[in-house]
Amino acid sequence: MIANLDKNVLVFLLASIALIVFPHIYHIPINIFAYFYLLIGWRFVGVWRPHWLPNRWLVFLLTVIGIGLVYLQHQGIFGRDSGTRLFVVALGLKLMEIKTERDLYLVTFLAFVVAASQFLYTQSLVMAAYILLVCCTLIATLVCINSRQPQPWDALKTAATIVVQALPIAIVAFILFPRMEAPRWMLLNDRQQARMGLSDMMEPGSISDLGQSTELAFRVQFIGPMPPPAQRYWRGPVLSKTDGKRWQPSPHQGFAQFMDKPVFTGKPYQYTLLMEPQNKNWVFALDMPAEFTQPLARNVTYQLITSANPDKRSEYKITSYPQYNTGYITRIEYADAIQLPAPPSPEINGLVTQLHGFDSPPEVFIKALLAHFHNEDFHYTLTPPIMDDKPIETFLLKTRYGFCSHYASAFVYLMRTAHIPARVVTGYQGGEFNKAGNFLEVHQYDAHAWTEVWLEGKGWVRVDPTAAVAPERIEQNINIDALAQDAVIQFASDADTKQASAWLKHARELLGNVDYNWQRWVINYNSNNQAKFLANLGVDNLKAMIYWMLGLTAFITAVLSFILLYQRPKTTDQALRHYQQFCRKLAKYGLIRQPGEGETAFAERVKVALPQAGEAVGQITHIFVGLRYGRVARSEDLQRLAQQVREFRVEEIK
Amino acid sequence: MHNAIDHLLTSANEIILGKDHKIRLAVCCLLARGHLLIEDIPGVGKTTLAHTLAKLLGLHYQRIQFTSDLLPADILGASVFDSANNTFKFHPGPVFNQMVLADEVNRATPKAQSALLEAMEEQQVTVEGKTYPLPSPFFVIATQNPSHQIGTFPLPESQLDRFLMRIELGYPDQAAERALLAGQSRQQLLESLTVQLPPPQLHAIQQAVTDIHVSPALLDYCQALINFTRTSPEYPCGLSPRGGLALLRAAKAWALMHRRDAVLPEDIQAVLAAVAGHRLRAGSSHSEAIVAPLLEKVGIH
Numbered sequence: 001m002i003a004n005l006d007k008n009v010l011v012f013l014l015a016s017i018a019l020i021v022f023p024h025i026y027h028i029p030i031n032i033f034a035y036f037y038l039l040i041g042w043r044f045v046g047v048w049r050p051h052w053l054p055n056r057w058l059v060f061l062l063t064v065i066g067i068g069l070v071y072l073q074h075q076g077i078f079g080r081d082s083g084t085r086l087f088v089v090a091l092g093l094k095l096m097e098i099k100t101e102r103d104l105y106l107v108t109f110l111a112f113v114v115a116a117s118q119f120l121y122t123q124s125l126v127m128a129a130y131i132l133l134v135c136c137t138l139i140a141t142l143v144c145i146n147s148r149q150p151q152p153w154d155a156l157k158t159a160a161t162i163v164v165q166a167l168p169i170a171i172v173a174f175i176l177f178p179r180m181e182a183p184r185w186m187l188l189n190d191r192q193q194a195r196m197g198l199s200d201m202m203e204p205g206s207i208s209d210l211g212q213s214t215e216l217a218f219r220v221q222f223i224g225p226m227p228p229p230a231q232r233y234w235r236g237p238v239l240s241k242t243d244g245k246r247w248q249p250s251p252h253q254g255f256a257q258f259m260d261k262p263v264f265t266g267k268p269y270q271y272t273l274l275m276e277p278q279n280k281n282w283v284f285a286l287d288m289p290a291e292f293t294q295p296l297a298r299n300v301t302y303q304l305i306t307s308a309n310p311d312k313r314s315e316y317k318i319t320s321y322p323q324y325n326t327g328y329i330t331r332i333e334y335a336d337a338i339q340l341p342a343p344p345s346p347e348i349n350g351l352v353t354q355l356h357g358f359d360s361p362p363e364v365f366i367k368a369l370l371a372h373f374h375n376e377d378f379h380y381t382l383t384p385p386i387m388d389d390k391p392i393e394t395f396l397l398k399t400r401y402g403f404c405s406h407y408a409s410a411f412v413y414l415m416r417t418a419h420i421p422a423r424v425v426t427g428y429q430g431g432e433f434n435k436a437g438n439f440l441e442v443h444q445y446d447a448h449a450w451t452e453v454w455l456e457g458k459g460w461v462r463v464d465p466t467a468a469v470a471p472e473r474i475e476q477n478i479n480i481d482a483l484a485q486d487a488v489i490q491f492a493s494d495a496d497t498k499q500a501s502a503w504l505k506h507a508r509e510l511l512g513n514v515d516y517n518w519q520r521w522v523i524n525y526n527s528n529n530q531a532k533f534l535a536n537l538g539v540d541n542l543k544a545m546i547y548w549m550l551g552l553t554a555f556i557t558a559v560l561s562f563i564l565l566y567q568r569p570k571t572t573d574q575a576l577r578h579y580q581q582f583c584r585k586l587a588k589y590g591l592i593r594q595p596g597e598g599e600t601a602f603a604e605r606v607k608v609a610l611p612q613a614g615e616a617v618g619q620i621t622h623i624f625v626g627l628r629y630g631r632v633a634r635s636e637d638l639q640r641l642a643q644q645v646r647e648f649r650v651e652e653i654k
Numbered sequence: 655m656h657n658a659i660d661h662l663l664t665s666a667n668e669i670i671l672g673k674d675h676k677i678r679l680a681v682c683c684l685l686a687r688g689h690l691l692i693e694d695i696p697g698v699g700k701t702t703l704a705h706t707l708a709k710l711l712g713l714h715y716q717r718i719q720f721t722s723d724l725l726p727a728d729i730l731g732a733s734v735f736d737s738a739n740n741t742f743k744f745h746p747g748p749v750f751n752q753m754v755l756a757d758e759v760n761r762a763t764p765k766a767q768s769a770l771l772e773a774m775e776e777q778q779v780t781v782e783g784k785t786y787p788l789p790s791p792f793f794v795i796a797t798q799n800p801s802h803q804i805g806t807f808p809l810p811e812s813q814l815d816r817f818l819m820r821i822e823l824g825y826p827d828q829a830a831e832r833a834l835l836a837g838q839s840r841q842q843l844l845e846s847l848t849v850q851l852p853p854p855q856l857h858a859i860q861q862a863v864t865d866i867h868v869s870p871a872l873l874d875y876c877q878a879l880i881n882f883t884r885t886s887p888e889y890p891c892g893l894s895p896r897g898g899l900a901l902l903r904a905a906k907a908w909a910l911m912h913r914r915d916a917v918l919p920e921d922i923q924a925v926l927a928a929v930a931g932h933r934l935r936a937g938s939s940h941s942e943a944i945v946a947p948l949l950e951k952v953g954i955h
Contacts, residue, residue, distance in 0.1 A: 573871070576955060595953030598920035629916045631867040 008150040009141065010047045013104060013111075014040060014095070016137040020115050021088055023130065027121045028085050032069050039092035046096075059096050066093060084117045104145050111138055125518040136160050168556045176534070176549035178542055179527035198426055198447055200237045200280070202247040202405055214443055216276050217428060218284060219516050221439040223270040227286065229430060231322045233450065233462065234284035234442060236427030238301035244341040245391055247409060247424050249301070252332045256300050260327025262459070264290050273316045274520055281310045284427055284442070286320035287462065293317060300333075302326070302460075313524055326459030329421060337421035337454060344417045345390075347397055357418035362455055365418055369411065370468040376400070378407075380470035407465040408449040421454040425462070436506070437513025575627040575638055582620055582645045589650060599625050613650045620644050655859060656913050659685075662710050662850040669706045669843055670699050672830025676821050678911065679928050680707060680795075684856075685863055686907035688818020688900065689774050689794040691759075691932065693939075698823045700797040702840055704755040711856060712849035713752035713793065718770075720762035722805065726769035730779050731786075744781060749773050752789050752853070756796040760806040770794070771813045791856060800939065811891075811935065818900050819925070820932035820941065859910070866906040867916040875919050875954045876902060879926070882952050889934050897933045904929045919954040 018040050025033055039062070046053040054062065066089035074082035091110050098104060115131050115138070140159035144150035218234075239247040269286060283296060283304040292298070295307040296316055308314055329337070344352075352358060355368040377400055384401040392413045395406050402410075408424045415422035429448035431440035450464040525533075531540075539545055583593050591609055593602045603621035607614040623641045627633045659681070666677045680703060683690045692700045701717070708715035718729060731747030748754065749770065756770055773779050774794050778787045796817065799806055814820070826834060837843075851859075876898065884892030893901070902917070904925040909917045926948065931941025 576871075580955075594950070595955070596923075596949050596951065598918060598923060598954060600918060600920050601923075625918060628871045629867075629869045629918050631869075631916055 006144070006150055007047055008152065009104065009144045010098070011044075012137070012144050012150070012152060012155070013107060013141045014044055014047070016134060016141055017091065017095070017107070017111050017114075019134045019137060020111050020118075020131075021091070023118050023122070023127065024084070024088060024114075027081070028088060029073055032066075032073070032085050032089060035066060035069060036088050036092040039095060043095045043098075054096055059093065062096070063093055066090075080120055084120065087114060087117060101145065105142075108138055108141055108145075123523045125515055128518075132163065136163050139163065165560055169553055172549060172552045172556065174522075174525070175530075176539075176545050176552070178545060179525075179530050198236050198280075198282075198428075200239075200249055202239055202409070202424060202426060202449060203245060214445060217278075217442045217444050217446065218276055219274045219439050219441050220286075220431065221272045221274075221437075221516075223272070225267075225269070226433075226440070227269055227322055230467075231286075232430050232440075233287040233425075233448075233464075234428040234431075234446075235287045235289070235303055235425060236282055236284050237303060238423055238425050238452070240336040240423035241339065242341060242409070242413075250332075250336040252336060253300065255330055255332045258330045259300065259333075260459075262288065262290075262302070262327065263325045264288075264321035264323070265325070266321055266323035268319050268321050270317075270319045273318055274516070274524070275306075275310070275314055275316070277311050277313055279310065281306050281308075283316055283318075285318050287322070287427075288324045289318050289320050290324075291319035313519055315520060315524055324459070328459075329454045333454075334421055337423050338416055338419065340413070340416050344413075345393060348393060348414070348417055351396065352414055352417050355414075357414065362415075362418075362420045362453065365420070366415075366453060366463060369414060370463075370465060373407065373465055373468040378402075378469050380466070404466040405449045407469060408451050411451050411463070411465040415451070415453055423452050425450050425452050429464075434509045434512045434516070436510040437516050439513070439516060441512055441516075573628070575624055575633070575641060578638075578641050578645045579620075579624045579628075582624075582648060585645075585648055586617075599628075610650055613648075616644065616648055620648065655855070655862070658851050658855060659859070659911055665710055665847060665850055666703075666706050669840060669847070670703050671833050671837075672826045673699070673703075673823060676823055677703070679819060679821050679925065682904060682907045682911055682925060683819040683928075684711070684793055685859055685910065686818060686903045687791070687860055687863075688904065689796070689816060691796050691798060691814070691817040691820040692823060693798045693800065693820055693932075694823045695800060695803075698825060700823060701755065701757060702844070703823070704753070704795040704797070705844055706847065707795070708753040708755075709844060709847040710850045711753070712852045713791070714789070715753045715755070716748040716751040717755040717757055718748045719757045720759050720766065722761060722763060724762045724766040726766055729766060729769050730773065730781055733782055742782075744784070744786065746786065747779075749779060750786070750788060752791055753793045753795070756794060758799055759796040760798045760809055762807065764807055764810070767807065767809060767813065770796075771809075771816050775816050791853060791860070814932045815894065815896060817932065818904060819928040821928050822941065863903070863907045863910050866909050866914075868902065868906070869916060872917050872919065872922070875952070876905075876922060878952050879922070879948055882948055883930070883934060886947070888947055891935065893930060893933055897930065901926065901929045923949055 018037070021036060021040075043053070067086070070082055070085045070089060073085065087110075091107070091114055094103070094107055094110060098107060112135070115135060118127060118131055136156065136159045138159075139162055140152070140155040143155040143158045144152070147155065237249055240250045241248045268290065271286065273283065273285065275283060283306050285292070285304045288302050289298060289304050292304060293316070296304050296318070297307065299305055304316075304318070306314065306316070352365075355365060355372055357365045357369075360368075379401045380403055381401050382403055384395075384403065384406060385399050391406075392410050395402050396410050396414075405424075412422040412424050426447070426449045428442045428446040429450070430446050431442040433439075434441055448466070450462060450466065452460045453463050455461050534540065534545060539548055579599070586593075586606060589610060591602075591606050597605075599621050603617050606617045610617070620641065623637050623644065627637050627641065663674075663677060663681060666681070667674055670677060680690055680692075684707065692703065694700060704717075705715070718724075727747065729747050729749050731745050731750065733742040733744050735741075736743040754770075759767060759770070773788060774792075777790075777792055778785055780786075798809070825831075879901075880893045880898045883889045901922065905917045905921040908921040908925050909915075912921070914921075927941040927945045930948070931944045934944050
């Protein structure tokens with residue numbers, strides 16, 4: 001039986017399957033991956049040495065091993081990960097028993113399912129393009145199975161044509177097919193996946209992990225003008241409880257009804273925010289968010305919380321005001337914002353006294369403290385020396401090397417020592433502007449910590465002590481990640497390097513823009529978006545949607561079929577074109593030339609059926625035959641042919 | 655020139671009744687300088703056709719009856735000691751004739767068959783290290799019994815390829831049979847035939863055949879046909895390049911016989927069964943059935 005299968009087809013099939021499974025290298029453990037590629041390698045050898053293929057018992061043994069591998073990994077075979085792995089193992093095993101043509105079809109269709117399983121993990125544009133290409137090779141495999149003499153290159157061309165023809169229908173189905181939201185249980189266990197991001201707990205040094213991650217946190221597209229870089233504070237969790245080392249959010253909740261209503265002034269900024277998947281349900285809005293829609297809500301620390309599944313990319317429309325007054329402070333807030341783990345040490349008290357912390361208004365003390373950071377020998381670095389015992393004291397008085405979380409925590413500590421309510425705010429600061437797509441990209445390395453101080457008559461006011469030490473970090477949004485890690489960051493002018501990498505930067509921006517739109521319009525196209533988008537087009541209910549879908553699909557199919565069926569053989573031969581026109585005229589009388597019928601033979605047949613047209617048919621055929629097969633083709637013959645064909649009529653017999 | 659051909663055909667048709675198309679093919683084969691294989695059961699006029707053609711063309715004619723004990727020397731000739739001169743003298747065999755009728759060629763052993771077939775291909779004979787050219791024109795008509803009959807050695811594929819055409823004569827139809835039964839003896843009629851196309855004129859026509867025009871469009875069709883035989887599962891083995899050349903050569907001769915100066919697809923189609931049938935070996939022994947899918951499925955535009 002094996003001898004019947006074409007080697008080319010097998011090699012083609014195996015190569016496509018090897019390509020399809022390859023991106024799973026990121027998702028399936030190396031032993032299952034190796035197991036699969038061992039099987040496929042074995043099968044490749046088996047193409048030329050069929051007797052080396054395993055017999056039934058060996059296949060059984062391999063099956064046990066494969067399922068055992070999956071089971072050991074997961075203690076089960078349900079769920080996305082183990083399901084995918086089981087499928088890959090099964091595909092590998094099925095390769096071992098390709099015996100008939102039917103098996104080829106089965107394996108090809110299994111491979112399509114594996115291709116689709118890639119989207120359970122990655123939905124990027126690159127992956128989509130890759131899968132589309134690999135699907136081309138799979139379809140080419142099917143073409144090969146069905147052709148007399150498989151020619152890989154021709155098969156690929158046919159497959160590519162099929163895919164291109166399928167695309168319009170796919171687009172229509174994508175836009176109009178009713179979206180079903182997956183039920184909760186179908187989300188399975190992919191929440192366990194670790195994701196980078198801010199945590200709700202801050203220790204000195206915790207943000208520096210993020211400082212080196214280039215992963216995207218979210219994207220923002222402004223409607224109208226953008227705020228200047230110094231105002232781009234993306235508000236995250238507020239930390240007010242401390243044990244002197246670690247900072248955590250306040251445990252107190254539910255006092256929102258006692259809080260003053262914030263008053264917003266100045267120019268509002270409207271924007272769309274596209275959050276990347278994350279573990280927490282935080283949405284990092286521009287400080288401070290004023291208007292937002294479901295499923296967002298603002299908590300007592302003015303942070304936006306979403307009630308949708310944060311593990312999916314989601315888009316929000318938010319309006320923020322950079323100038324605001326939160327009004328009076330509640331007692332709970334005050335108690336939280338003044339809390340200290342223990343009475344400050346004499347050295348700290350001495351520092352506050354020296355900066356007139358106890359005897360001047362808060363504004364003066366803040367200014368003095370910021371000036372202290374600026375003028376004294378404080379340095380900004382992402383790799384500060386380790387401070388074990390009393391980090392704040394050691395930082396302020398001894399090491400003086402640190403980054404945003406050190407400065408923020410030290411600042412708040414000193415404020416609280418001087419009985420001024422203060423707290424740490426974490427979030428992101430800055431963002432890289434993508435010129436190509438006209439949006440901001442905020443990465444994990446933009447993670448930042450700053451402080452808020454409550455002032456009489458002004459409410460909570462943002463103070464960023466890091467700005468006093470390294471104003472470039474805030475104003476120019478310098479990518480710390482790109483700078484040396486273990487050196488003190490000097491924030492030297494890097495105009496030269498910018499110039500050199502401008503082209504690269506532009507390319508990256510363009511790519512970022514494509515990805516943004518892909519995420520926004522394709523991945524994020526759920527039932528809500530669909531409803532909104534279609535309502536714009538006047539399609540507002542399910543029935544209309546389905547009618548439109550069926551109608552458009554039918555239309556595209558009709559257009560494609562028309563093109564395919566009425567595709568005339570491409571020819572530069574004018575004479576042949578005239579002759580074909582002549583044949584079409586005759587076809588109206590039921591005289592259809594068979595493809596293998598010679599012109600003179602056809603003419604004889606026509607003369608019998610339509611004796612009254614015999615002369616004209618004879619002439620036309622004679623001229624055409626002369627032009628096509630004769631020794632010399634004269635242009636006047638061509639004109640005569642054209643004219644005769646044009647004038648050709650069959651008179652009705654009276 | 656054309657008149658001579660027409661006279662030839664008319665005369666031949668008077669001897670072999672009701673086989674107009676087959677005779678045309680046989681003459682076409684001759685004009686294209688090819689050898690002819692006639693395959694049919696005994697008694698349908700294979701030998702008579704060969705005889706008739708030889709007479710009408712005025713060629714030296716010799717018949718070799720192939721039997722299972724025939725030796726190559728019986729065909730090619732042998733050197734015999736001449737005691738008068740004390741030398742060996744080559745006595746040319748029956749193959750040294752302008753027209754050779756190899757009757758029942760598949761009754762001989764492969765050894766004897768190949769002696770003839772090699773002579774056909776090379777137009778010369780080498781015996782004991784000496785090469786003797788064969789006369790020109792040289793035309794072999796071989797007849798063959800259907801291979802299912804007892805005591806036959808079917809010709810191998812490589813040797814079938816040497817014949818430009820294979821035709822089957824078949825039984826005459828009712829009217830022709832009647833005329834045959836009622837008419838004169840064929841033997842007497844043969845005696846009365848006159849030469850219609852003497853060798854110099856035949857040579858001129860053969861030369862004219864090579865000058866028939868073949869347009870690119872026709873070559874496209876020809877290649878499509880050849881390609882189809884090579885890719886279609888209906889044929890275990892496609893047409894060889896030699897087969898393709900033979901097809902074109904026969905089509906040119908056919909075009910000339912029909913007073914055209916260029917080959918039409920119809921010419922190709924007319925000779926296709928005779929030229930390609932025995933080369934395609936597609937199970938059926940009927941050439942028309944073998945090439946039917948080609949005629950039907952290969953478009954000429």
